[in-house]
């Protein structure tokens with residue numbers, strides 16, 4: 142049974158934790174190389190959306206790649222245990238490794254995508270790069286310079302007017 146996600150309110154300050162990720166299964170056994178099987182494996186990470194072209198055409202037997210819709214708030218497994226039934230009837234464990242090719246970062250603290258909690262300047266202010274601080278300072282100075290420049294221009298304009306007046 143599946144429960145539907147219910148989002149009662151949309152807060153524009155908060156970014157959704159839903160994102161698109163690409164995962165792959167390196168060294169996938171050939172008998173797993175079917176879209177349905179790849180999808181059922183990918184379901185342990187998120188909602189499978191599509192397999193890439195090489196997987197669909199089976200032109201890259203070494204690795205199957207899938208696009209999944211994920212909730213960045215959850216933890217992701219590094220491998221999946223699949224039971225394999227042997228000819229004798231007994232079931233043996235088989236671990237399928239998951240590789241995360243592309244996974245967007247999400248900060249649970251700021252509730253935005255783009256960085257994770259380990260890179261968060263709010264949680265770790267000491268991580269804020271020094272040269273970026275200088276950039277910010279320069280930016281402020283730059284605004285001041287522009288304001289200073291604005292005045293001479295008006296003065297120049299006034300001067301011209303005065304000369305015109307003088308001509309008359």
Ligand SMILES: [Zn+2]
Nearest residue numbers: 248250251261
């Ligand atoms: Zn953050």
